[in-house]
Structure formats: structure tokens, C-alpha cells
Amino acid sequence: MSIVLALPKGRILDEAGPLLARAGIAPAADYADESSRRLRFPTNHPELDVIRVRSFDVATFVAFGGAQIGICGGDVLMEFDYQEIYAPLDLGIGHCRISVAEPKDDVHTNFASLSRIRVASKYPNLAKKHFAAKGIQAEVVELNGSMELAPGLGLSRLIVDLVQTGSTLKANGLVETDVIAHVSSRLIVNRIALKTRPDEVNFWIESFRKALAA
Numbered sequence: 001m002s003i004v005l006a007l008p009k010g011r012i013l014d015e016a017g018p019l020l021a022r023a024g025i026a027p028a029a030d031y032a033d034e035s036s037r038r039l040r041f042p043t044n045h046p047e048l049d050v051i052r053v054r055s056f057d058v059a060t061f062v063a064f065g066g067a068q069i070g071i072c073g074g075d076v077l078m079e080f081d082y083q084e085i086y087a088p089l090d091l092g093i094g095h096c097r098i099s100v101a102e103p104k105d106d107v108h109t110n111f112a113s114l115s116r117i118r119v120a121s122k123y124p125n126l127a128k129k130h131f132a133a134k135g136i137q138a139e140v141v142e143l144n145g146s147m148e149l150a151p152g153l154g155l156s157r158l159i160v161d162l163v164q165t166g167s168t169l170k171a172n173g174l175v176e177t178d179v180i181a182h183v184s185s186r187l188i189v190n191r192i193a194l195k196t197r198p199d200e201v202n203f204w205i206e207s208f209r210k211a212l213a214a
């Protein structure tokens with residue numbers, strides 16, 4: 001049975017390309033071509049296939065053992081907190097932060113005076129946990145993108161989303177008021193696969209470790 005490496009579509013896939021090459025992994029040429037309808041690709045290693053899935057789904061495929069290893073944003077790992085996943089390596093790609101942002105004309109919400117707040121986010125668990133620590137119950141309006149529109153259109157008081165350059169916030173009249181966590185992408189493995197197929201899984205962990213050191 002092949003080892004399956006789950007890769008996220010989009011920006012991380014682009015950044016992961018050189019790392020895969022340094023780890024000696026050459027997937028079939030169309031693996032990064034998002035117009036291709038193929039989702040599973042052979043590699044130059046007969047015993048290794050890659051799959052291309054949505055970034056949130058990388059964690060789910062690995063947690064449920066459909067893929068033994070994967071590349072996944074720390075934001076996704078924090079949101080799901082799957083006990084089945086072990087994340088041994090910081091891959092140093094996909095750097096951003098998960099932050100609270102508020103409309104620039106209405107900043108510095110007096111959290112001490114609030115017991116509830118409405119928040120737009122695709123990270124309901126992280127957002128709720130962050131505000132619960134301040135004694136505030138967050139009601140999360142779940143969106144999958146373009147969160148920055150929510151306060152201006154009355155969906156929420158503020159947002160919890162990823163920030164890198166800050167240009168999306170700025171272009172939409174928001175300011176970052178709290179950093180919840182710094183994020184980068186990690187190599188993740190299924191804990192059971194690590195126990196049942198240690199030689200194969202450790203071989204790939206070590207290949208990525210060497211690729212990072214190269």
C-alpha cells in the first residue's frame with residue numbers, strides 16, 4: 001500500500017514545490033495544475049502518491065488515516081486540534097498570523113464591558129476560545145473567505161482572520177487589534193501510521209528534515 005502525502009491547493013502548494021524537490025519528491029507534472037481534474041498523483045517513488053485537497057481538508061485526510069502525511073497550516077491545526085495528528089516539523093512556509101481586526105473608525109472595543117460579541121470567521125473554535133479567555137461569549141458567523149466585508153455590512157462587530165501584509169485589512173477599512181497566534185505550515189503525520197508503518201513514515205519525516213537543512 002502506498003504512502004499518501006496530502007498537499008493543500010493554493011498558495012501553500014506553490015511554496016511547497018521547492019521543498020518537495022529538495023526532499024527528492026517529484027510528483028506527476030500536473031499535480032500543481034489546478035485546472036487538471038486529477039486529484040491523486042503518482043511520484044518518482046513508486047510507493048508514494050500525493051493528493052491535492054483544500055487546505056482545511058489536509059488535516060482531516062491525515063487525521064482519518066486517508067493520508068499518512070501532509071503539509072498543513074498551523075491555523076488549521078489549531079482550529080481542529082486533532083489528537084490523531086503529530087506535527088513534527090515547522091516547514092518555514094506560509095508565514096502569516098491569525099488576528100482580530102476591527103473597523104478603523106471603531107477600534108479598541110471596550111471588551112471589559114462586553115459579555116457577548118459577534119465575530120465573523122472561518123475559525124469558530126479559535127475565535128470562541130480567544131474571547132472565552134477574556135470572559136466574552138463569541139457568537140461566530142462562519143464565512144469561508146472575504147471575512148473583511150462582514151463588519152461593514154453589519155454581519156459582525158469584528159473578524160478573526162489571517163493577516164500577512166495587512167493589505168486586505170487596509171483595503172477594507174479594518175485594523176489589526178490583537179494577534180492570536182503566529183502561523184506557518186507544518187509537516188503532519190497520522191500517529192497510528194507512525195506506529196504501524198514507522199520505517200516508511202520516518203523515512204519521509206527525515207527526508208523533509210534534510211530538505212529544510214539543505
Ligand SMILES: Nc1ncnc2c1ncn2[C@@H]1O[C@H](COP(=O)(O)OP(=O)(O)OP(=O)(O)O)[C@@H](O)[C@H]1O
Nearest residue numbers: 010011012054055056073074075094095096162164
Ligand atoms: N495571506 C497569507 N499569507 C500567508 N499564508 C497564508 C495567507 N493566507 C493563508 N495562508 C496560509 O495558507 C493556507 C491556505 O490558505 P489559502 O488562502 O490558500 O486557502 P483558502 O482560500 O483558505 O482555502 P480554500 O480555497 O480551500 O478555502 C492557510 O491555512 C494558511 O496557513
Ligand SMILES: O=P(O)(O)OC[C@H]1O[C@H](OP(=O)(O)OP(=O)(O)O)[C@H](O)[C@@H]1O
Nearest residue numbers: 145146161162163164165166167168169
Ligand atoms: O494580509 P494580507 O497579505 O492581505 O493577506 C491576508 C488575506 O489572505 C487570505 O485570504 P486569501 O487571499 O487566501 O483569500 P480568501 O478570502 O479566499 O481566503 C486571508 O484570508 C486574508 O484575506
